[in-house]
Amino acid sequence: MAEEGVDGRRRKDCACVCPLTIAKRGSANDETVPTSSTSSHTSDVCGTNLGRTIMAARRLLVDIHTHVYLPRYANVLRARRTVPRIVERTNANGSREERLVIFENEPISGRPVGPQYWDLNEKLKFMNNHGIDVSFISSANPWLDFLAPNDAHSLANELNADLDSACRTAPKVADNSSLQRFYAFGLLPLCDDIAPDLLLESVQQIASLSNLKGIIMGSRGIGRGLDDERLEPVWAALAEAHLVVFLHPHYGVGSTAFGEKDNGHVLPLALGFPFETTTAITRLILAGVLDRHPSLRILLAHSGGVLPQLSSRLASCIDHDPVVAGRLQHDARYYMGRLFYDAVAYGPEELGFVSDIISRADTYASSADVGARVGAADRSLGSKQILFGTDHPFFPPLQATDKWRSVVDNLEAIAGVQGWSEDDKEGVRSGNALRIFSLIT
Amino acid sequence: MAEEGVDGRRRKDCACVCPLTIAKRGSANDETVPTSSTSSHTSDVCGTNLGRTIMAARRLLVDIHTHVYLPRYANVLRARRTVPRIVERTNANGSREERLVIFENEPISGRPVGPQYWDLNEKLKFMNNHGIDVSFISSANPWLDFLAPNDAHSLANELNADLDSACRTAPKVADNSSLQRFYAFGLLPLCDDIAPDLLLESVQQIASLSNLKGIIMGSRGIGRGLDDERLEPVWAALAEAHLVVFLHPHYGVGSTAFGEKDNGHVLPLALGFPFETTTAITRLILAGVLDRHPSLRILLAHSGGVLPQLSSRLASCIDHDPVVAGRLQHDARYYMGRLFYDAVAYGPEELGFVSDIISRADTYASSADVGARVGAADRSLGSKQILFGTDHPFFPPLQATDKWRSVVDNLEAIAGVQGWSEDDKEGVRSGNALRIFSLIT
Numbered sequence: 084m085a086e087e088g089v090d091g092r093r094r095k096d097c098a099c100v101c102p103l104t105i106a107k108r109g110s111a112n113d114e115t116v117p118t119s120s121t122s123s124h125t126s127d128v129c130g131t132n133l134g135r136t137i138m139a140a141r142r143l144l145v146d147i148h149t150h151v152y153l154p155r156y157a158n159v160l161r162a163r164r165t166v167p168r169i170v171e172r173t174n175a176n177g178s179r180e181e182r183l184v185i186f187e188n189e190p191i192s193g194r195p196v197g198p199q200y201w202d203l204n205e206k207l208k209f210m211n212n213h214g215i216d217v218s219f220i221s222s223a224n225p226w227l228d229f230l231a232p233n234d235a236h237s238l239a240n241e242l243n244a245d246l247d248s249a250c251r252t253a254p255k256v257a258d259n260s261s262l263q264r265f266y267a268f269g270l271l272p273l274c275d276d277i278a279p280d281l282l283l284e285s286v287q288q289i290a291s292l293s294n295l296k297g298i299i300m301g302s303r304g305i306g307r308g309l310d311d312e313r314l315e316p317v318w319a320a321l322a323e324a325h326l327v328v329f330l331h332p333h334y335g336v337g338s339t340a341f342g343e344k345d346n347g348h349v350l351p352l353a354l355g356f357p358f359e360t361t362t363a364i365t366r367l368i369l370a371g372v373l374d375r376h377p378s379l380r381i382l383l384a385h386s387g388g389v390l391p392q393l394s395s396r397l398a399s400c401i402d403h404d405p406v407v408a409g410r411l412q413h414d415a416r417y418y419m420g421r422l423f424y425d426a427v428a429y430g431p432e433e434l435g436f437v438s439d440i441i442s443r444a445d446t447y448a449s450s451a452d453v454g455a456r457v458g459a460a461d462r463s464l465g466s467k468q469i470l471f472g473t474d475h476p477f478f479p480p481l482q483a484t485d486k487w488r489s490v491v492d493n494l495e496a497i498a499g500v501q502g503w504s505e506d507d508k509e510g511v512r513s514g515n516a517l518r519i520f521s522l523i524t
Numbered sequence: 525m526a527e528e529g530v531d532g533r534r535r536k537d538c539a540c541v542c543p544l545t546i547a548k549r550g551s552a553n554d555e556t557v558p559t560s561s562t563s564s565h566t567s568d569v570c571g572t573n574l575g576r577t578i579m580a581a582r583r584l585l586v587d588i589h590t591h592v593y594l595p596r597y598a599n600v601l602r603a604r605r606t607v608p609r610i611v612e613r614t615n616a617n618g619s620r621e622e623r624l625v626i627f628e629n630e631p632i633s634g635r636p637v638g639p640q641y642w643d644l645n646e647k648l649k650f651m652n653n654h655g656i657d658v659s660f661i662s663s664a665n666p667w668l669d670f671l672a673p674n675d676a677h678s679l680a681n682e683l684n685a686d687l688d689s690a691c692r693t694a695p696k697v698a699d700n701s702s703l704q705r706f707y708a709f710g711l712l713p714l715c716d717d718i719a720p721d722l723l724l725e726s727v728q729q730i731a732s733l734s735n736l737k738g739i740i741m742g743s744r745g746i747g748r749g750l751d752d753e754r755l756e757p758v759w760a761a762l763a764e765a766h767l768v769v770f771l772h773p774h775y776g777v778g779s780t781a782f783g784e785k786d787n788g789h790v791l792p793l794a795l796g797f798p799f800e801t802t803t804a805i806t807r808l809i810l811a812g813v814l815d816r817h818p819s820l821r822i823l824l825a826h827s828g829g830v831l832p833q834l835s836s837r838l839a840s841c842i843d844h845d846p847v848v849a850g851r852l853q854h855d856a857r858y859y860m861g862r863l864f865y866d867a868v869a870y871g872p873e874e875l876g877f878v879s880d881i882i883s884r885a886d887t888y889a890s891s892a893d894v895g896a897r898v899g900a901a902d903r904s905l906g907s908k909q910i911l912f913g914t915d916h917p918f919f920p921p922l923q924a925t926d927k928w929r930s931v932v933d934n935l936e937a938i939a940g941v942q943g944w945s946e947d948d949k950e951g952v953r954s955g956n957a958l959r960i961f962s963l964i965t
């Protein structure tokens with residue numbers, strides 16, 4: 084069952100259905116993955132070269148939510164004496180392990196980290212094992228706000244250069260040599276009260292690095308959240324440079340309400356993270372950022388948190404507050420269609436629902452014919468703004484296994500969405516990302 | 525457009541389609557509503573008496589989420605010198621008005637309150653104007669946790685008796701005289717560290733009052749949330765007494781993340797309230813309460829907050845934490861089917877999605893055949909656990925109008941759910957409530 088989604092997809096969609104696919108792909112797990120050759124697992128899926136056609140692109144699997152701690156960044160964390168930091172300790176088996184501790188009051192003193200966080204060979208093994216052709220890597224939280232502004236700015240510049248170089252020197256996708264295995268989201272030195280000019284310098288740097296296709300960003304901004312007027316020139320510069328903003332949680336929201344029971348990381352991860360993303364994007368919408376920057380593209384982690392389920396409630400609350408309503412050009416539900424969403428939702432009903440919310444968005448434009456609204460939603464429409472992701476290397480399996488349940492769940496969710504055509508599903512798996520990041524024309 | 529949902533429904537479903545319906549129902553707005561006669565607007569919808577049949581029951585409209593501050597409670601709030609309190613002040617028009625201030629740091633010093641909060645004649649006018657036959661009234665937040673335990677206990681007893689009496693003396697539904705216009709959710713004296721015996725006494729009182737069909741409850745419990753072991757006997761007593769727990773937010777969650785911008789009440793209401801409900805019910809599930817009390821019935825305000833959209837993510841986070849997973853009998857998604865949800869979601873896509881999440885729940889029971897899961901969801905199934913509500917008298921229209929937009933939106937949402945039959949929709953409007961609260965056999 085666990086592997087049906089992953090392999091079922093390949094078997095079904097492959098032009099040359101070959102029963103060897105599963106075994107061959109499984110064996111990639113044990114291979115040493117070359118880091119500087121152009122060979123890739125994709126060429127051995129079926130032994131055919133599909134060429135650089137749209138058809139080939141549609142058969143790829145592209146992961147837009149996958150994290151790294153670059154070696155340079157890990158070293159910064161190791162050198163620290165306060166959180167966030169990486170500490171080394173002896174684990175229950177008597178061997179040494181490194182753990183990342185992000186917050187002082189974290190349960191079970193952080194989480195184990197290892198090569199899968201900083202070695203892109205490990206990332207490639209994971210990708211090959213799960214049939215992932217291309218990964219858009221992003222630095223995992225925390226980012227740079229624990230540093231002084233100038234230090235953050237220098238480190239961001241170095242990490243962005245590292246990321247670009249890592250993407251360039253890694254393998255290409257063999258049967259589609261215009262594509263690389265890696266692209267990346269860069270980092271802005273978002274620290275409290277940093278001079279916006281330094282942020283703009285970093286935007287320009289990222290725009291100049293051809294393998295960086297956007298930035299990853301938390302919800303804190305430069306200390307006052309994403310509805311801070313001081314960020315206006317940053318939004319303008321990001322839109323101008325066609326960089327996608329990958330909005331990702333870090334601090335969580337609601338932890339004071341999580342109580343005294345030991346539920347491990349369940350509540351902060353399952354609830355606090357999506358609450359944070361939802362709060363951040365809502366504040367950004369209420370501040371009129373999407374109205375003022377119509378070409379700004381924002382990709383929301385974890386399928387938009389819970390904003391989809393709250394979007395009509397939000398619209399109703401705004402409608403009942405003329406001050407807030409007067410600031411916005413459209414009904415709140417309209418803005419749902421202005422956003423992109425990863426497919427990290429773990430269930431087909433959840434993904435289908437997000438698709439509905441995107442699909443209906445234009446019927447809530449202030450210029451739309453309200454009478455045309457009911458029943459206007461075509462779930463296919465929304466699929467164009469949803470992109471496969473894994474959240475690797477988080478949510479590792481508890482036991483050694485070929486496939487990560489967290490990845491399989493997300494692939495099964497895509498495969499299981501009712502009302503999505505096979506084309507829609509292929510779009511979510513690869514085509515949308517390639518289009519949005521301008522990797523196909 | 526605004527009235528299409530309400531009146532369109534009546535026109536469509538009414539056995540004798542009459543063009544006078546709209547005008548007649550509109551005029552109810554200007555009538556003095558009798559408080560002790562048995563006449564009701566329902567009889568003049570089409571001038572026919574539908575009788576006490578199931579068909580009649582299915583044509584009713586039942587509101588299970590509608591609030592009051594009983595006169596006795598309003599007087600308690602008026603006598604207070606600290607929040608929560610009702611204050612009187614001169615408003616912008618030079619006239620005196622009362623305002624309810626719940627929190628010290630509330631934006632725009634609270635909200636105006638008036639007769640619609642404490643005069644059930646006003647409630648009846650609202651009901652008649654919107655075609656609502658039966659209301660399950662509940663005390664609006666805040667409840668009693670600002671009082672000393674013994675005071676809370678006495679006041680709860682008095683308010684419960686008031687509620688029961690108000691329901692008994694109010695009109696009956698004329699064409700279905702076994703039904704009253706009002707039923708109610710009672711109050712437990714939930715204060716920090718109150719002796720559980722006092723809570724159990726109140727449960728017994730409520731169980732003995734025939735018009736009280738459940739209780740309304742916040743998320744604080746007796747100071748440590750709903751996963752507090754000290755509440756175990758209370759859950760057991762509520763289940764034993766067949767009382768429904770209406771779980772409703774009050775404190776909100778996440779307000780420290782709402783930033784400095786003046787967004788009125790939008791963020792606490794649109795996000796903070798559903799975050800609170802979601803956190804509370806998640807903690808309750810993680811504590812095993814639903815496993816230990818299989819007959820406990822919980823009704824979630826605002827369509828379950830955002831738990832539906834997070835249920836697969838929650839399941840995944842639990843799966844990756846063996847300690848938490850080991851405490852639960854089922855996958856987290858199973859418990860979504862153990863709950864009831866109001867239909868206060870303001871959009872058809874949102875409601876349809878909640879229905880999906882309920883529908884699929886049983887396929888996640890630990891005993892279920894996992895292979896049967898994909899595509900198993902029949903959206904109709906879930907509709908049986910969703911119940912119409914208005915959240916009156918909150919979200920009043922900004923201008924004088926016949927119909928409240930907030931109510932119309934929720935009726936249009938029900939009417940617009942794709943995949944629900946007319947029977948499903950009638951169930952959400954009335955049949956489910958009558959069944960769940962044992963008002964039809």
Ligand SMILES: [Zn+2]
Pocket residue numbers: 148150331384474
């Ligand atoms: Zn992530």
Ligand SMILES: [Zn+2]
Pocket residue numbers: 589591772825915
């Ligand atoms: Zn309410």
